Amino acid sequence: MNSAVAADDVMAPRYAGVSLRAWRAIGLAALLAGAVALPFLVSNYRVFQFNLVLIYAIVLLGLNILTGYNGQISLGHGAFYAIGAYAAAILMDQFGWPYWTTLPVAGLVCFVFGFLFGLPALRLRGHYLALATFALAVAMPQILKYKHIEQWTGGVQGIVIVKPEAPFGLKITADQWLYLFTLAILVLMFALGWNLLRGRVGRALVAIRDHPVAAEAMGVHGALYKTLAFGVSALYAGVAGALGAIVVQFVAPDSFTAGLSINFLIGIVIGGVASISGAFYGALFIQFVPNFADQISKAAPWAIYGVFLLAFVYLMPAGVAGFVRLAWMRMRAARHRPVTHPHREK
Amino acid sequence: MALLEVTGLHAGYGAADVLRGVSFAVEQGGITAVLGANGAGKTTLLRAVSGMLGRRGSIRFDGQPIEKTATEDIARLGVAHVPDGRGTFLDLTTEENLRIGAYTRKDRTTVAQDLERVFTYFPRLKERRQQQAGTLSGGEQQMLAVSRALMLRPRLLLLDEPSFGLAPLVVQDIFGILRAINAEQGVSVLLVEQNAGLALDLADNAYVLETGQVVMSGTTEAVRSDEAVRRAYLGY
Amino acid sequence: MEAFLHQVFSGLATGGIYASLALALVMIYQSTNHINFAQGEMAMFSTYLAWSMINGGMPYWWAFLLTVLVSFVVGAAIERIIIRPVEDAPVLSVVTVFIALLVIFNSVAGWIFTYTIKTFPSPFPEQPLFGNRYISSHELGSIAVTLLVLVALYLFFRFTPLGLAMRAAAQNPLSSRLAGIRVGSMLALGWGLAAAVGAVAGLLVAPIVYLEPNMMAGVLLYAFAAALVGGIDNPFGAVLGGFMVGVLENLIGAYVIGTELKLTVALVLIVGVLLFKPSGMFGKVFVSRV
Numbered sequence: 001m002n003s004a005v006a007a008d009d010v011m012a013p014r015y016a017g018v019s020l021r022a023w024r025a026i027g028l029a030a031l032l033a034g035a036v037a038l039p040f041l042v043s044n045y046r047v048f049q050f051n052l053v054l055i056y057a058i059v060l061l062g063l064n065i066l067t068g069y070n071g072q073i074s075l076g077h078g079a080f081y082a083i084g085a086y087a088a089a090i091l092m093d094q095f096g097w098p099y100w101t102t103l104p105v106a107g108l109v110c111f112v113f114g115f116l117f118g119l120p121a122l123r124l125r126g127h128y129l130a131l132a133t134f135a136l137a138v139a140m141p142q143i144l145k146y147k148h149i150e151q152w153t154g155g156v157q158g159i160v161i162v163k164p165e166a167p168f169g170l171k172i173t174a175d176q177w178l179y180l181f182t183l184a185i186l187v188l189m190f191a192l193g194w195n196l197l198r199g200r201v202g203r204a205l206v207a208i209r210d211h212p213v214a215a216e217a218m219g220v221h222g223a224l225y226k227t228l229a230f231g232v233s234a235l236y237a238g239v240a241g242a243l244g245a246i247v248v249q250f251v252a253p254d255s256f257t258a259g260l261s262i263n264f265l266i267g268i269v270i271g272g273v274a275s276i277s278g279a280f281y282g283a284l285f286i287q288f289v290p291n292f293a294d295q296i297s298k299a300a301p302w303a304i305y306g307v308f309l310l311a312f313v314y315l316m317p318a319g320v321a322g323f324v325r326l327a328w329m330r331m332r333a334a335r336h337r338p339v340t341h342p343h344r345e346k
Numbered sequence: 347m348a349l350l351e352v353t354g355l356h357a358g359y360g361a362a363d364v365l366r367g368v369s370f371a372v373e374q375g376g377i378t379a380v381l382g383a384n385g386a387g388k389t390t391l392l393r394a395v396s397g398m399l400g401r402r403g404s405i406r407f408d409g410q411p412i413e414k415t416a417t418e419d420i421a422r423l424g425v426a427h428v429p430d431g432r433g434t435f436l437d438l439t440t441e442e443n444l445r446i447g448a449y450t451r452k453d454r455t456t457v458a459q460d461l462e463r464v465f466t467y468f469p470r471l472k473e474r475r476q477q478q479a480g481t482l483s484g485g486e487q488q489m490l491a492v493s494r495a496l497m498l499r500p501r502l503l504l505l506d507e508p509s510f511g512l513a514p515l516v517v518q519d520i521f522g523i524l525r526a527i528n529a530e531q532g533v534s535v536l537l538v539e540q541n542a543g544l545a546l547d548l549a550d551n552a553y554v555l556e557t558g559q560v561v562m563s564g565t566t567e568a569v570r571s572d573e574a575v576r577r578a579y580l581g582y
Numbered sequence: 583m584e585a586f587l588h589q590v591f592s593g594l595a596t597g598g599i600y601a602s603l604a605l606a607l608v609m610i611y612q613s614t615n616h617i618n619f620a621q622g623e624m625a626m627f628s629t630y631l632a633w634s635m636i637n638g639g640m641p642y643w644w645a646f647l648l649t650v651l652v653s654f655v656v657g658a659a660i661e662r663i664i665i666r667p668v669e670d671a672p673v674l675s676v677v678t679v680f681i682a683l684l685v686i687f688n689s690v691a692g693w694i695f696t697y698t699i700k701t702f703p704s705p706f707p708e709q710p711l712f713g714n715r716y717i718s719s720h721e722l723g724s725i726a727v728t729l730l731v732l733v734a735l736y737l738f739f740r741f742t743p744l745g746l747a748m749r750a751a752a753q754n755p756l757s758s759r760l761a762g763i764r765v766g767s768m769l770a771l772g773w774g775l776a777a778a779v780g781a782v783a784g785l786l787v788a789p790i791v792y793l794e795p796n797m798m799a800g801v802l803l804y805a806f807a808a809a810l811v812g813g814i815d816n817p818f819g820a821v822l823g824g825f826m827v828g829v830l831e832n833l834i835g836a837y838v839i840g841t842e843l844k845l846t847v848a849l850v851l852i853v854g855v856l857l858f859k860p861s862g863m864f865g866k867v868f869v870s871r872v
Contacts, residue, residue, distance in 0.1 A: 073674055075681070120857045126673035127617040128856060134619065135803055135852045139845040146843060258799065262681055269678045302689035309682035313675050314667055396760065421762035433757030435750050446750045449743060450762035498761065 035183055039176040047175045049287060051247050054182045055240045056283035060267045061193050061276065062236020067265075068274035069197060070229040071209030072121060076133030078260030079140040080110045080234040082251075084241025086144065089159040089251045090152050099164045099246050103185065106242035107235045114234020118227035137261035144253035158252025161245060182243050189236060194276060196232070205229055206274075237264075266305070270312050272321025281320035347409060349374045349534045350395070350502055355403035357394035364390040366558040367403070372502065372551075377528055377535040379549035379566070381542045381579055387558040388538040389430050392504045395536070396420055396427045407502070422450050426500035430507060432491040436480030440471055443479050443490055447497030457497070464493040467523050485516035492520060496527065503527075505537045509544055517541075521548055542579035546570050554579070587716045589832045595721030596790065596804075597828020598728035602783035603805035604812070604820040605732070606776040611814050613752035613772045614669070616676055620683035621780050622802030624660075626795060627687045628653040628781035629788045630695050633702060642705045646785060650778045657777025658770040665773070666766070691795040702788035724786045731782055732821055735775075739817075748772060803848040804831065810855045813862030823862065827851065 039047045063077050087109045088102035097105075117136070121129050145156055153159070166177035196202060207215035208222050216222050245251045263286050271282025289308065290301055316323055348371035358364040364387045372378040382388045394401040397417040405413040412420055421427070426447075435443050444464065448457045465472035468489040474482060479490060488508060495503055508524070509517045525548060527533050539545035546552060552569040554562040562572060569575055603621060610618045618624075628649050635645035664683065668675050706723035739745035751758045751768035758765050783805075784798065791797045808827040812819025831848075835841045855862060 067674065071674075073677055075677070120853055123860060124856055127615070127677065130619075130673075130677045131617055131806055132853055132856055135806065135845075135849040138799055138803055139849040142843060142845045262685065265678065265681060269674070273674060300689040300693035303686045303693065306682040306684075306686035306689065309678060309685070310664070313671075313678050313682070317671070317675060398756070398759075417759040418762050418764050421760055427760045429757065429760060433754060433760060435753050435757065437753055438746075438749065442746055442750075445743065445746060446758070446761050446763070449747050449750075494761070 032187070036180070039172075039179045044173055044175045047173075047179050048247065051175070051179045051182050052244070053280075053283045053287045054179070054186045055243045055247065056264075056267060056286055057279045058186055058189050058240040058243070059237050059264055060271060060279035060282045061190060062233045062240070063264050064268050064271075064274060064276070064279060065193065065197065065205070065236070066229050066233035068268055068278075069202060069209065070205040070226060072226065072229065073126065073130040073265075074133045074233070075130050075258075075261050075265055076117075076136035076140075077233070077237045077264045078256050078258065078262075079133075079136045080114060080237035081241035081244065081260065081264075082140055082144065082256035083113055084110050084238030085245035085251045085256070086153060086159075086241075087238065088242035088245045089161055092161055092246075093154075093159045094152065099161075100181070102246075103239050103242050107239040110238025110241070111231045111235040114237075115227055115231035117234070118230025121230060122223050122226055134258065134261070137258040140256055140258075141253040144256065153253075156253060158250060158255075161249045161251075163249050164246065178247050182247070185239065185243060189239065190276070190279075193236070197276065201225070266309055268319075269309065270319055272319030272323075275319065275321035275325075277324070278319050278321035281324075285320075347374070348372060349376075349408055350536065351404075351406045352395065353404040355391075355394055355401060355405065357390055357399055357401035357403075359390075359399060364558050365394060365401075368555070368558070368560055370553045370560060370563065372534050372536050375528070375532045375534055376551060377537060377549040379542075379545035379552045380536070380538045380555055381545060381552060381569075381575075382538075382540075382555035383578075384540070385557075386555040388540075388555055389506055390558075391555065392427060392429075392506050392536070392538055395504060396425065421498065424498070424501035425504065426495035426498040426502070427504040428491045428495045428506060428508065430510070432487050434479045434482075434487050434490060436478070438479055439476050440474045440479055440482065440490060441476065443494055444471075444497050447494035448499075450498065456499075460497055460499065464496055467496075467526075468493060485512050485520075488512060488516070488520060492524070496533075500533060503533050503535045505535065507539055507541075508537070509539065509541050517544065524548060542575070546580075584716070585836075589836045590829055591717035592721050593829035593832035594825055595717070595724045595828070596787070596831070597808075597825035598725045599783050599787045599790075599801065599824075600804045600808045600828050601821040601824025602728055602731060602779050602786070603801060604808040604824045605735070605817055606780040606783070607805060607809045608814060608817050608820040609772055609776045609779070611809075612817075613748070613769055614665075616665075616680070617806075617814075618776070619677070619680040619802075620687060621776065622798030622805070623684045623687035623691075624653070624657065624777050625780035625784035625801075626798040627691050628777070629702065629784035629793060629797075630691055632781075632785055633695075633700065633788075633793055636703060642703060646705070649785065650781050653781035654774040654778040657780075658774035660777075661770040661773035662766075665769075688795050695795070697795060700793040702785075702793045704789040720789055727782065727786060731779060735779070735817070744771075800845055800848070803845060803852070804828070807848045807851040807855070810852055810862055813864040816862065816864040819862055819864030822864075 038050060059077060059081055063074060066072050066074055084106040087106040088099070091097040091102045091105060092099060121132065124132060144153055147155065163174050164178070165174050166172050170177065197205070204215065204220045204225050207218070207220055208225055212222060267282030267286045268278065270285045271280065272278030290305065312319065318326070350372040352371065353369045355365055355368040356363045368391060370378065370380070380388055380391060390399070393399050395405060397412070397415055397420050401413060403413065404411065407420070407423055407425065410423070412423065435446060438446070444461060448460065451457055470486055471489055471493060474486065479487065482490060492508065505524070508520055512520070521544060524535065528535055537545055537549060546566045546569065549566050552563065552566050553560050554569065554575060562569065562575065570580070603625060606621050607618060610616055610621070631652060632645045632649040635648060636642060640648070660683070664679060668679050704720040704723070706719040708719065710718055739749060747758070747763045748768045748771060750761070751763055751765045752772070755765045783801070787801055788797065791801070804827055805824070808823035809820045810823070811827060812821065812823030814820070831844060834847055835844055
């Protein structure tokens with residue numbers, strides 16, 4: 001549960017003449033290059049699947065800002081995701097907006113909803129917040145089906161969206177284009193998130209989580225940060241929801257059940273709470289492990305899922321990201337001790 | 347043979363030990379006092395005996411090793427612990443608090459007799475019998491804590507600063523009853539106190555604890571007449 | 583007027599069921615400060631057990647009794663095996679474990695019993711009792727059984743040494759251990775009792791909502807709302823809250839917004855209570871002020 005901030009910000013050691021920071025930049029660039037190349041290497045269906053992974057990663061980063069870094073448990077992010085998805089779908093379907101213009105609107109709408117929901121959440125902690133947000137998640141499909149907003153939402157039927165083609169006469173498939181589009185948004189959202197969490201705001205969020213009284217005493221405006229965290233977190237879910245609607249080309253109330261919210265929570269627990277990279281591991285998990293669980297047991301994939309979850313809580317409480325970090329630190333400590341701790345060399 | 351015999355006890359709350367090799371004994375039917383300043387490790391000592399924290403060394407109760415025994419099982423052997431802060435069940439009534447003390451006993455008639463007995467010791471508790479324990483005064487809660495411990499019919503009573511925060515008259519009252527209980531029922535007592543004068547009046551053996559080690563021990567007379575003890579703990 | 587009374591009475595009947603489940607939640611909350619998100623799914627699973635027994639030819643009340651017993655044992659076992667290791671873990675871990683349990687029970691029920699909706703028998707006669715026009719026999723019977731369970735629990739906690747020890751363990755575990763109470767066993771016992779009470783709720787609600795793996799989601803929300811309305815640390819409040827929420831749900835559904843938004847009513851109730859009267863009507867204040 002400890003902050004990634006401390007673990008990653010150790011004094012910049014050097015290896016092979018290049019600072020670790022530079023190594024990291026190189027690694028990230030390689031990763032990004034791989035991500036860009038990916039849609040041209042696999043089938044269209046796989047591209048679609050990986051596109052969803054990217055979208056989930058955005059939600060999970062958002063959820064982690066709230067739950068991981070700020071300690072406010074949300075079991076209701078599926079609801080914000082749904083709001084974002086519907087915002088995009090309605091704008092495209094009813095008003096004929098181009099798909100990419102719906103993202104900021106979806107994000108903004110969710111920010112407002114999140115902020116508003118964050119106000120009552122201020123008074124809640126732990127289980128109670130989980131409970132209130134869980135209620136939101138359970139009630140969401142019903143709200144979306146409500147008959148007086150049916151003219152917008154399409155009721156039980158939902159809304160079908162036309163898949164956007166690649167622009168500028170690019171010779172790639174619609175799936176490949178959407179993947180690249182999502183990737184660009186993801187890079188943007190992660191850069192923003194990274195900046196937010198590495199700086200003063202991130203420290204304030206963590207301080208509020210770990211030492212609320214002390215944080216308040218040191219002049220951190222707890223209430224403001226907590227509601228803002230809720231808003232920003234919902235914004236991430238909203239943008240992801242909009243992307244999800246565009247990619248899946250369809251929204252309907254029953255796509256946004258409590259199960260979706262539960263999935264998101266599972267994602268951050270498995271990926272790693274309070275870790276940025278954990279969002280990717282979590283997203284990969286919730287996209288691919290259900291298929292995998294399906295293969296183990298056709299009958300009860302969710303049960304396998306649940307067992308996975310228990311195993312992680314008991315055996316790997318810091319998630320995959322924590323495990324990777326630990327393994328990396330051990331490796332470094334074992335191999336490069338002279339480099340990382342030059343002063344110990346006598 | 348001593349009822350409680352502790353040898354080379356180490357205990358603490360995590361990385362560092364608070365107790366560092368403490369040895370002492372409580373005789374059958376005797377009263378042993380442990381004196382010491384704040385932070386000397388007195389409360390830790392009682393907690394270690396009760397198994398409320400990790401400990402190393404040998405603890406024998408009635409010849410039986412209990413250093414690996416769980417708290418509730420130690421209680422079931424007949425060790426009643428009046429913890430610091432008194433451990434009152436604030437939302438339960440006075441009588442319910444007392445009944446919890448007798449939880450391990452199955453014989454209803456003797457429990458009823460003991461209930462009456464503690465009420466004769468502390469008539470105030472009888473008046474407050476159906477009252478929520480949280481509404482009792484500090485002195486009454488201390489009486490309740492001692493009574494709750496007695497309801498276990500203990501062979502050994504562990505007392506953690508029973509005088510703490512109480513008016514002198516109440517303290518006198520409680521200590522008088524402790525003496526009576528010891529004399530009439532033969533309950534052995536291990537008493538931890540900051541108020542050394544009070545403790546030495548009651549006890550027949552005493553140990554002085556400083557930063558987790560026994561620095562002096564002996565009969566009460568011997569301890570009382572020690573120059574250093576007198577200056578440090580008795581103030582004359 | 584007749585329709586109104588009918589709404590009130592059937593509200594009381596479902597309210598009694600909410601009350602039972604709310605009571606189960608409160609029992610676990612009181613001893614551990616945890617809100618068991620899987621309580622509803624556990625009750626659902628118990629109901630399926632009863633269904634199999636009844637389908638196998640067992641008389642209703644025997645199946646009822648056996649189900650309650652098995653639920654008790656399973657509930658206690660879950661506490662010992664699954665909850666115990668995370669007792670002192672951060673809240674997120676605990677919530678995650680509850681969610682995992684929820685998912686597992688739901689999925690296993692769907693796997694064994696399929697997702698097709700099943701009818702579940704009521705032990706009470708089909709004709710309304712005493713020729714009344716307002717309340718069906720099942721509704722009346724549900725209220726009676728609920729009240730019976732509540733009285734039994736009250737007597738147990740109030741007058742037996744074991745009940746007292748459980749209350750003590752919930753309140754002050756350390757002091758309880760010093761009195762020789764096995765606190766761990768008390769927690770397991772509490773979980774067992776909660777599961778048993780939940781099973782009763784499941785059996786009573788199944789004839790109304792029909793039997794399927796997701797039958798408890800709505801009921802659980804209402805039970806949460808009921809527990810909160812009454813005060814999550816007060817068993818009596820929870821029961822009263824259950825009846826109130828049941829009636830409120832029916833009246834709002836019938837006269838205000840229609841039945842499609844029933845769950846939203848629960849959501850509004852939960853958030854509303856947490857916001858404006860976080861201690862509920864009879865509970866202690868629990869919110870954080872920071």
